[in-house]
Amino acid sequence: MAQKQIKKQNVLIKGTKDGLTFFLNDQCSFDSLITELQDKLSERPTTLENEGGFVRVKVVAGKRYLHENQVELLEKTLYEFIQGVIVTIESDVITKEEAEEIRKSYEVNRLVKVVRSGQVVEVDGDLLLIGDVNPGGTVKATGNIFVMGKLLGMAHAGIMGNSNAVICAASMLPTQLRIGESIQEWTEKEKASIRIMGCAYVNDTGDMLIGRVQNLLTTRPDVSILFENEN
Numbered sequence: 001m002a003q004k005q006i007k008k009q010n011v012l013i014k015g016t017k018d019g020l021t022f023f024l025n026d027q028c029s030f031d032s033l034i035t036e037l038q039d040k041l042s043e044r045p046t047t048l049e050n051e052g053g054f055v056r057v058k059v060v061a062g063k064r065y066l067h068e069n070q071v072e073l074l075e076k077t078l079y080e081f082i083q084g085v086i087v088t089i090e091s092d093v094i095t096k097e098e099a100e101e102i103r104k105s106y107e108v109n110r111l112v113k114v115v116r117s118g119q120v121v122e123v124d125g126d127l128l129l130i131g132d133v134n135p136g137g138t139v140k141a142t143g144n145i146f147v148m149g150k151l152l153g154m155a156h157a158g159i160m161g162n163s164n165a166v167i168c169a170a171s172m173l174p175t176q177l178r179i180g181e182s183i184q185e186w187t188e189k190e191k192a193s194i195r196i197m198g199c200a201y202v203n204d205t206g207d208m209l210i211g212r213v214q215n216l217l218t219t220r221p222d223v224s225i226l227f228e229n230e231n
Contacts, residue, residue, distance in 0.1 A: 009025070009036070010024070010025040010028045010032055010033045010036045010037075011023070011024060011025070011033060011036050011037045011040055013040065016058075018056055018058075019055055019056030019057055019058065019084075019087070020055055020056070020057050020058070020082075020084065021057075021058045021059075021060060022037075022057060022058070022059050022060065023060045023062075024059065024060065024061050024062065024064060025062075026061060026062035026063040026064035030064075030070055034073060034074075034077060037074075037077060038077060038081065041077070041078070041081035041082055042081060044081070044082055053083055054083050054084070054085050055078075055082050055083055055084040055085065056084075056085060056087050057078055057084040057085060057086045057087065058086075058087060058088045058089075058090070059074065059086055059088070059089045059090070060090045061089060061090065061091040061092075061093075062091070062092055063091075063092050063093055064091065064093065065091065065093040066089065066091065071086075071089070074086065107124065107125035107126070108125060108126045108127075108128050109123040109124075109125055109126065109127050109128065109141075110128045110130070111127070111128070111129050111130065111131070112130045112131060113129070113130075113131045114131045114132050114133075114134065114149075115129070115131070115132070115133045115134060115137035115138070115139055115153065116134050116136075116137055117134055117135060117136030117137055117153075118136055118137070119137050119138070120137075120138045120139075120140065121137075121138070121139045121140070122139075122140040122141070122159070123140070123141050123142070124141075124142050124143075125141065125142060125143045126141060126143040126144045126145070126146070127139060127140075127141040127143070127144070127145045127146065128146045128148070129145070129146065129147045129148065129149065130148045130149065131147075131148070131149045132147075132149040132150040132151075132152065133147060133149070133150070133151050133152055133153040133154075133155065133174075134152055134153055135152045135153055135175060136153055137152075137153035137154070138153055138154045138155070138156070139153070139154075139155050139156070140155075140156045140157075140159050141156075141157055141158075141159065141165070142158065142159055142160050142162065143157065143158070143162065143165055144157055144158075144165050144166050144167070144168070145157045145165070145166075145167045145168070146168045146169075147167075147168070147169040147170065148169075148170050149169070149170055149171065150169070150170070150171040150173065151167075151169035151171065151172055151173065151174050152173050152174065152175070153174065153175055154174060154175055154176040154177070154178070155167045155169075155174055155176075155177055155178070156177075156178035156179075157178070157179050157180075158179050158180040159178075161180050161181065162179075162180055163179060163180035163181070163182065163202045163206075164202075164220070165179055165180065166179070166199055166200065166201045166216065166219075166220055167179065167199070167200040167201075168197075168198065168199040168200075168213055168216075169195075169197075169198055169199075170196070170197060171195070171196060171198075172195035172196075172198030172199075172200070172210065173186075173195070174186065177200050177208065179200065179201065179202050179208060180202065182202050182206060182207075182208045183208075184200070184208040195210060197212060197213045198210050198211070198212065198213070199211055199212065199213045199215060199216055201215075201216075201219050201220060203219075
């Protein structure tokens with residue numbers, strides 16, 4: 001006797017204390033999904049006991065990207081059958097705008113210039129500056145900062161709160177360094193000690209430390225590849 005094949009469900013509905021969660025198959029066509037959704041909703045009771053007469057709905061779309069018109073059809077279907085209102089949609093697929101933001105966060109911005117007093121250079125991603133940062137000049141980046149020259153002004157890496165960012169300079173003599181929320185300033189006595197190929201980072205206890213670029217091999221191995229030829 002041939003074994004009966006169990007048809008995969010395109011829509012799974014799970015009740016929670018906050019409402020209903022709809023798990024959508026991300027492999028089937030959207031038309032098939034809507035048809036099955038309507039069939040299942042037609043079998044559910046229409047009497048609502050929750051306050052306000054609405055059902056809170058969470059949609060889990062998996063790897064399916066829902067276009068605006070598809071979301072509108074889902075909203076219409078849910079409301080017509082059970083007075084459901086979508087409060088959240090979870091998807092493993094990101095939009096082009098989100099992908100662009102991620103790309104920017106990993107991008108290395110290369111600049112050849114001298115940042116003079118009063119000037120501010122700010123970038124998304126890493127900053128590789130071939131030149132000096134003069135006293136009164138400022139460089140900022142959401143990622144790491146690498147100065148292939150003299151860092152004599154202020155540098156702020158991880159400006160969006162990334163405490164894993166680093167600041168490196170061929171000649172490290174800053175007025176102030178910031179990494180994430182950590183701030184370090186230098187006294188005139190400390191400024192007398194020029195650090196060649198220096199690198200600042202925040203350790204596990206939240207303290208900012210300055211060492212040699214070679215220390216990145218152990219402290220930030222994901223960044224150290226940029227300087228592997230310096231050893």
